[in-house]
Amino acid sequence: MKIGFDAKRAFLNNSGLGSYSRNLITALLRRFPENEYYLYTPAINPALFTPVSSYVHVRTPQAFIHKTFNSYWRSYSLSDRLVNDKLDIYHGLSHEIPFRFPVDKVKPIVTIHDLIFMRFPEWYTLADRLIYRLKFKYACQTASRIIAISRQTANDITEFFGISPDKIDVIYQGCNPAFYIPLSADEKKKIRLKYGIPEQYILYVGTIEERKNLLTLIKAMHVGGIRLPLVAVGRPTGYMKKINSFLKRHKIKGMTFLNEIENTHLPAFYQMASVFVYPSFYEGFGIPILEALASGTPVVTSKGGCFTEAGGSAALYTDPENYEELAEALKNSLADTALRKKMIELGLQHASTFNTEKMAENVMNTYLKVLHND
Secondary structure (H helix, E strand, O other), rough: OEEEEHHHHHHHOOOHHHHHHHHHHHHHHHHHHOOEEEEEEOOOOOOOOOOOOOOEEEEOOOOOOHHHOHHHHHHHHHHHHHOOOOOOEEEEOOOOOOOOOOOOOOOEEEOOOHHHHHOOOHHHOOOHHHHHHHHHHHHHHHHOEEEEEEEHHHHHHHHOOOOOOOHHEOOOOOOOOOOOOOOOHHHHHHHHHHHHHOOEEEEEEEEEEEHHHHHHHHHHHHHHHOOOOOOEEOEEEEHHHHHHHHHHHOOOOOOOEEEOOHHHHHHHHHOOOOEEEEEOOOOOOOOHHHHHOOOOOOEEEEEEOOHHHHHHOOOEEEEOOHHHHHHHHHHHHHHHHHHHHHHHHHHHHHOOOOOEHHHHHHHHHHHHHHHHOO
């Protein structure tokens, strides 16, 4: 079978959609080496992703106009290339497939991670909403099948685009195997010293934006008198101004903000943390929750949405708008030894069910389903 992927984010995105793409492609290569895999990307970054297999073909734009306008190449011109490569399946790994898709020659599949821009349009510009809606809706309507990364996302696809649930397969993400491997004390110490982080801390991982609600965590720590330092790993946005204003107004110190860290160092950040907090209002799934559980770290996250799918019975859940409730959960997760032990044990059990091998097998079943017209 010849399988093609929109591999832009696998090569160029350090987290989130990039992690999903890399984990899935790598797992498929390992589990199903008998196939040929075509990776289509406007550029490559070998330091981030270097798939090793004689059955992998990386395709980048060659013509000058396509190199100059690589977004056009990816969204329009790529359709012709897929036919020339004689693909059986093309999988859009992050919400979209090329326009003018040759559905009579190649079977399209798309993974939809979330429809947050429709659920909370106030967090997006009008231009972004229009572009996302055009691309996502076209992909959902054109695809032979849709993969949703959570039940919550599957419900949103049906609600907003009118897609039949029968066309959607819910396939949970696999967690990178690196998060399941305990690091030695020496390894963790080297990383702690490299980034200048304290020996004990509360951890947050994610883009620092309104939707992910980091300010509520900081307020919870402030009103709850929680003196443990905070380490926040993520790209800052304009929302950072609100956070800095609050920190300055209340003279709060002991906060470490890291824009970028090496991907291979992230497991150590989780493993060294006293507790991981993910106070987001809304997600498609919430992979950092799973990464923390796999690392043996207690998790406090938000009620509702997809969060219970990611956290199961292992996490503590609070109202994302109630910083006092979050403060109480934080105190319990830090001080109650029996509770911490239970959260860690349940977390490791829950995370063990989200493995990349299982994800690869489920995705392959979707490919075969499409080829056999089931």
